[in-house]
Structures are given as C-alpha cells and as structure tokens.
Amino acid sequence: MGSLIIPDDINSIVLTTNLTKRYGGFTALHDCSLAVQPGEIFGLLGPNGAGKTTLIRLLLGYLHVTSGAARVVGFDPESDSVEVRRRVAYLPGDARLPRHMRGRGVLEFFSQMHPSGDASRSFDVAERLELDLSRRVAFMSTGMRQKLALAVVFGPRTPLLILDEPTANLDPSVRAEVLRLVEKERDTGRTVMFSSHVLSEIEQTCDRVAFLRRGELARELVMEDLFQRHRVTAILRPSASLTPDNDSSALGKIPDNLSERIERSVVLPAGPHGRRVQIDTAGDLAPTLTWLASLPLEQMRIEPLGLHSVYRAVHLGVADTQPEPGQARDADAAVSEVAT
C-alpha cells in the first residue's frame, strides 16, 4: 500500500500502481499499473479468468488489495470505499435485483439508495431499451433483467461509470443502444470503464483499451493508433522475380521514409490464385500508397488491422505483426471461441 503516485497522473480518475490481488497462492491480478483519464471510455479486454472483474472489484473496495495501490475519483478504495462508491455507478457482471419487485419499483428503490440517484434518468433508459417495467423481476428473462440493471446504473449522475460486461445477454440491437448510451454519457463529461468479450464493441466505442492476460496487464492501446494500422493483401504478379526461399525480395527495398510505417512485408506460399503478399502498415496511409502502386501486385485489398489481430497476439502470446504462416487459422479459431 501507499505506493508513489506519478505526478503526471495526478488528474487520472482511476489510477492503479502495481495493484496485486492474491487468493492464497493464486495471483488473480499482478502488478497492474494503469491510469484512466477523465472523460474517456476505457475498455477492459481479456479471456475468461484474466482478472477483469478482480480489477474492477478492487477499484470499488469490494476486495482487499494484497499489494500496490489504487486511487479512484480521488479516494483510496481500500480505506475509503464508501466515498468511492458514492462517486461511481457500478454494474456488476452478476447483478442481482429483488425478485419480488416490479421493474418500476426497482428503479425507484435504487434511485433513493444512491446519493446521486435520479429515477427519471433510469426511466428514460428503460424506455430506450424498450423494457416493460410492469413485470416482476422474477418473471423477467435474463436479457430483461440485464436491461433493468442497466437502467439502475445509468440513473445516478456520478463522474465514473464502471460496467462489467454491460452487453452480456442482450440482442444486437439492444447492444447497439447500450453503446450509444455509453457514448452519450462520455459526451456529457463522464468517464466510463467497461469490460467486454465483444471486440467489435470495444473497437467501436472505446478511446483506449487495456488487455489483461492471466492477471497481467499485457497491453494498452489507444484506439486512434489502432485505426491507423492496416493490412494490405495482394497477389504477386506472375512476372515478378522471386529468390528461391520466397522471401520478400520481389517487393524490393522498403523506401527509407517508410521504414517506420511498414511493420511487416511477406510473400506467402502460392495459393490457387498465385503468391499472396501481406504488408502491415502503421500511420498515415497516404505516403505508403505511392510505394504500393509501384510494386508488382494485383487484386490489392487494404483492411484495418483491427483489434482482432492484437487480441489474438496478446491472447496467444505471439507478435501480432509476425504470425507464423499456418498459425493464423488456429489463432483465429481460438479468438472466435473466446472473443465473440
């Protein structure tokens, strides 16, 4: 406890320094240091058991810290959890609501419980999510209960919202509506932290994302930087000359001004249409396009590299820019299993 807080991070709304949680001999979170800035949507990604919920519950003081420190909305959740919870609206992954109450009663009850509760905001959210508030919780479906829990949590006007898998059990149109609500809150200056297994919604909504893997903070990513990374796929013209080991010599030397932007360029073994070429780029595409146009390539396709490739790399512990040929298919299967 009581680790040094870096002065640059003094304005962070969430700050953790070497935060660690052990259950007996098992480490659920290890040396996690991260900072969330006011007004951003911060995503937490990671496979099952990675430590996302552990981190969130430490931030709210529901779990005791083993070592390291956290500061949330200016307070230490270990010693001031009441102050933290006054300022944070929290959606647990396993939200439990009073089964005997009707939806309307639940929203009124929770808005009175929270110091910054506002029932009218909860009712608005319930309406946007098309939730029938006349039903008793006991007779609601899983998705309806999730909508009700969301209506509860979007009620209080707290500076920070922490949502543990907010879109779990919801159909695609409701998921989209929840993400719009999250963005709306951010646009009013609130900060949102949320965990999810759905890469597309993190990609679409978050300003920054942290990847947890086996209790470690494996990677942090600014989404703007991710959107600047692309994969160019093309077929090598049959006339292009190749050295016997099929290296990337057919692509020539990468111009000096692009050396930082071209993260990877490979000629893959021949497929049904010829030899495939893959080039991964970072940063502004404009200068790269001129070079690409000069190469002996056809059927060129340019796609954003996307969170999927980073997730795969972090999840499998391989470099996202240099997957082994043939490994990609296995990796994709593993990701779709875990991350869709």
Ligand SMILES: Nc1ncnc2c1ncn2[C@@H]1O[C@H](COP(=O)(O)OP(=O)(O)OP(=O)(O)O)[C@@H](O)[C@H]1O
């Ligand atoms: N009370 C506990 N005692 C022992 N181990 C625990 C306890 N609570 C959680 N763990 C373990 O800590 C690890 C992290 O769990 P956590 O719930 O934080 O993961 P998560 O990333 O939220 O996973 P999921 O995506 O499945 O919700 C898991 O291996 C889990 O089994």
